[in-house]
Amino acid sequence: MLDMLLFVLILLFIVILWVMIYDSNRFVVVRHQVRDRRIGGRIRMVFLSDLHNRQFGKNNAELLKAIEDVRPDAVLVGGDMINGKPGEKLEGAVELLRALKEKYPVYYANGNHEHRIKLYPGTYGDAAERYEKALAELGIEPLVNCHVQLPGVNLAIYGSEIDKYYYKRFTVPEMKPDYLKDLLGCPRPETYTILLAHNPDYFSRYAQWGADLVLSGHVHGGIIRIPFWGKGLLSPNVRFFPKYDGGVFREEDCTMILSRGLGIHTIPFRLFNPGELIVIDFAEQ
Numbered sequence: 001m002l003d004m005l006l007f008v009l010i011l012l013f014i015v016i017l018w019v020m021i022y023d024s025n026r027f028v029v030v031r032h033q034v035r036d037r038r039i040g041g042r043i044r045m046v047f048l049s050d051l052h053n054r055q056f057g058k059n060n061a062e063l064l065k066a067i068e069d070v071r072p073d074a075v076l077v078g079g080d081m082i083n084g085k086p087g088e089k090l091e092g093a094v095e096l097l098r099a100l101k102e103k104y105p106v107y108y109a110n111g112n113h114e115h116r117i118k119l120y121p122g123t124y125g126d127a128a129e130r131y132e133k134a135l136a137e138l139g140i141e142p143l144v145n146c147h148v149q150l151p152g153v154n155l156a157i158y159g160s161e162i163d164k165y166y167y168k169r170f171t172v173p174e175m176k177p178d179y180l181k182d183l184l185g186c187p188r189p190e191t192y193t194i195l196l197a198h199n200p201d202y203f204s205r206y207a208q209w210g211a212d213l214v215l216s217g218h219v220h221g222g223i224i225r226i227p228f229w230g231k232g233l234l235s236p237n238v239r240f241f242p243k244y245d246g247g248v249f250r251e252e253d254c255t256m257i258l259s260r261g262l263g264i265h266t267i268p269f270r271l272f273n274p275g276e277l278i279v280i281d282f283a284e285q
Helices: 002-023 058-070 091-101 112-119 127-138 179-184 200-209
Strands: 027-035 043-048 074-077 106-108 146-149 155-159 192-196 213-216 247-251 254-258 275-283
Touching (some): 043 058, 058 275, 112 127, 200 213
Parallel strands (some): 043 074, 155 192, 192 213
Antiparallel strands (some): 247 254
């Protein structure tokens, strides 16, 4: 009996280890549709988040092929394409963005890792300056608390970069009701508004601000998804069973699509939780 129990435990360990390695090195394509009379046309966009310099094939060939296969009109980036670590290389993210920018418009919002290397040059050296220069040479200007109006459709894309205070570990600090208004101004209600907001914890505030669609990341799907229940176990802010872990959330007239991200970071694996490439089709009702 004891031998049988030991055999089962070893087998279970092997299966879990295999799934962990498999999920940590793959991604799935997840599709969404958005319909709103204000959009005034059709457009397909892909949304990337939390790559953390991950490579899917040589020079990210697998990821680029998956993007090419869905034939997007534009690429949205939700931040943390790099790792905010001293001495970390930037080339992986830059080369991916170079390949994307050669084919598609790229709209980029920073995550906490891009923000971190800007805040602490004493720790990260000139990484922020080098990264911003590389993006500028590609013709990519991050949307740092500003917005662009897309040509051909009635869509505005805002990029938010909130203070590092809102990325505290173990807790979710309160955000003042007017914080986003002071940061971003006010969206036009007659225009469909997309908000690239890396941190999903403040979805209620994003909805109150006036976003129609929020695109977030940061949480990596909770790193481990609990089988059959489907909840994520742990957020990067070290909170168990985060409220927003991945998928679609709604509050009144606002929708949030929360990507599980593509890469790994502090906890270097995924379990029952492959990366995600998000595809969104926008059209009039």
